[in-house]
Amino acid sequence: MSANRYQQHFTVSWDQLHRDVRALCHQLVERDFKGIVAITRGGLIPAALIARELNVRLIDTVCIKSYEHKEQGGLDVMKGVDHDGEGWLLVDDLVDTGKTARKVREMLPKAHFVTVYAKPEGRPLVDQCLTEVAQDCWIQFPWDMGIAYVQPLVEQVRKGDDA
Ligand SMILES: O=P(O)(O)OC[C@H]1O[C@H](OP(=O)(O)OP(=O)(O)O)[C@H](O)[C@@H]1O
Ligand SMILES: [Mg+2]
Numbered sequence: 718m719s720a721n722r723y724q725q726h727f728t729v730s731w732d733q734l735h736r737d738v739r740a741l742c743h744q745l746v747e748r749d750f751k752g753i754v755a756i757t758r759g760g761l762i763p764a765a766l767i768a769r770e771l772n773v774r775l776i777d778t779v780c781i782k783s784y785e786h787k788e789q790g791g792l793d794v795m796k797g798v799d800h801d802g803e804g805w806l807l808v809d810d811l812v813d814t815g816k817t818a819r820k821v822r823e824m825l826p827k828a829h830f831v832t833v834y835a836k837p838e839g840r841p842l843v844d845q846c847l848t849e850v851a852q853d854c855w856i857q858f859p860w861d862m863g864i865a866y867v868q869p870l871v872e873q874v875r876k877g878d879d880a
Contacts, residue, residue, distance in 0.1 A: 720787030723855035729834075731859040737833050738763045741847040742770040745831070751804040754779055754828060756821055759810035762860065763833050767808060779807075779824060783817050787855060792820055802828025811856055812839030812846070 729737075745767070752775030755764030761778070768776055780796035783789055802825030811834040812818045818839055822830065832839075834856055835846035850856060868876075 723787060723853055725851060725854040726857050727834075727850050727854050728857040728862070729859060734762070734833070734859060735766065737847050738766040739770060741831060741833060741845070742767055744845060744847075745771060745806070748806075748829070749804075750806040750829070752776060753806045753808055754798060754802065754825060756781060756807070756809040756817065759858070760808045763810055764808040767806070771806075773806070777805075779821055781817055781820065789814070789816070792816060794820065794824075797824050801826055805829070806831065808832070809843075810858065811835060812843050813852075815839030815842045818842035 741763075750771065750773060753764050753768055753773050754777045755761045757778050757780045764776060768774070777798050778796060779798060780794070782793045782795070783791075805825065805828045807821065807825055807828035807830040809817065809821075809832045812832045813836050815838050818830065818832075819842055822842060829845075830843045831845045832843050833846065834848050834850055835843060836850055836852045836854070838852055840846065840849060
């Protein structure tokens with residue numbers, strides 16, 4: 718699928734992500750998990766933060782790739798796990814179309830699946846999420862960004878006038 722389908726951006730800072738993951742942990746703290754399965758790579762960061770909050774030390778991965786930046790390609794599963802997920806917490810950063818989630822659900826049907834962010838098409842595939850965003854919104858994660866100089870507004874406007 719093409720990158721053109723994204724009309725809006727939702728930029729998440731490290732600070733915001735940390736607060737959101739902690740808020741998600743409040744909904745999970747009463748449960749007992751054998752361990753966490755992180756869906757790489759995006760799930761690794763929330764998984765590490767959740768592991769710290771819930772004091773989980775056993776962490777495994779499902780390694781899967783679907784996107785090249787905003788372009789969705791075929792699913793490439795590089796590593797699975799040798800159980801059905803019973804008693805495990807399954808973590809990804811977000812669910813978008815649900816293609817990745819659908820595949821991982823087949824692999825770990827009994828896991829409790831959470832994401833920090835969810836879009837409507839993928840939302841039914843996860844058990845819990847913290848924040849829902851519109852389907853046409855691209856979530857810009859902090860690990861994909863850097864700090865850059867921004868021109869003063871007046872200069873940006875003048876440049877626009879010259880064009
Ligand atoms: O619901 P979907 O449409 O399948 O999209 C969601 C998936 O896409 C992203 O992973 P990506 O394939 O970009 O790999 P990454 O985690 O290594 O960035 C994201 O981390 C989810 O795993
Ligand atoms: Mg991913």
